[in-house]
Amino acid sequence: MRSTIMILCFIALGVALQKGVIEVPRHWAPWAPLYVDDPITPITQLKLKRLNDNRQACLAALDTVPESELRYTPLADYAPTDSCPLSNVVRMQSSSVRFNQSFVATCPLALAWVMYERHALQPAAEEIMGSRVAQVNHVGSFACRNVYGRESGRRSEHATAEALDVTGFQFESGQRVTLLNHWEDDGDVGEFLRAARDGACDTFGNVLGPDYNAAHADHFHLGMRGFRLCR
Structure with a gap:
């Protein structure tokens, strides 16, 4: 009944x-359709995953960023190496932040980053540090390798440009923060880094940092696979 x-x-x-x-x-x-400034809900990650094979819809979502607040270049599918072809990718140049270097990312990863930045990273920076993030430092998104560089095993998210490794932040105030030197800080800097980690879990499929293992002691791994794996 x-x-x-x-x-x-x-x-x-x-x-x-x-x-x-x-x-x-x-x-x-x-x-x-997904709009970058719509509130984040549990449906957001589902929408992002549905864009994996829909280049047109993903680029349309990126284009909902207000003009001049995002610089990126759509890229044709290509294979940097024979064993690691890339599809539905863009090159990220800048957003509301500078990057220490541009990087190639799947379109959903780029979109997840922009949403994270607007909904979590910058609000946390303003609230806790009293200054917006001016530059994000990273050590890359693409690397044709297996997880942890092992000779065998499953491919890393980096092999398909589905993850970005962030090592630190520079604020408009001039202050520089790195995960390696400041993760254990018990003041505002440590609070900001933990808020930056936690906020990323709403848009990225997996977020791994210093609390996960020694291999992530100096960076946040922001990846698209999985669903709200936050460590």
């Missing part, structure tokens, strides 16, 4: 949605 009632409720809900009786906000609707 209970299962019958539930089925009828779902049918009624579906009819109401179809006829527009109930209007679902865009950021809660899995079928709606």
Whole structure:
């Protein structure tokens, strides 16, 4: 009896949605386009994953960033090495931050970064540090290798440009912060780094940092695989 009632409720809900009786906000609707400034919800990561094989929709989402606040170049699919072909990729030059160097990223990774920056990173910087992030320092996104550089095993997210390794931040105030030197800080800097880590979990599939293992003692690994793996 209970299962019958539930089925009828779902049918009624579906009819109401179809006829527009109930209007679902865009950021809660899995079928709606993704806009970078829409509020982050549990649906956001699902939308990002659906863009893996939809270059046009992903680029359209990137283009919802206000003009002049993002510089990127769409790239044709190519293979830097025979064993690591790249598809649906862009080159990120700058956003609301400078990067110490441009980097190649899958379009969903670039989109996840921009959303993270706007919804979590910059708000945390302003609230905790009293200054916006001016530059993000990283050690790259693409490397044709297995996890941890092992000779065998599964391919790293870096082999498909689905992850970015961030080592530190420079603020508009001039202050520089690195994970290697400041993760254990018990003041504002440490609080900011932990907030930066936690905020990334809402858009990236996996976020690994110094608390995960020694291999990540000096950087945040921000990757697209998985769902809210936050360590």
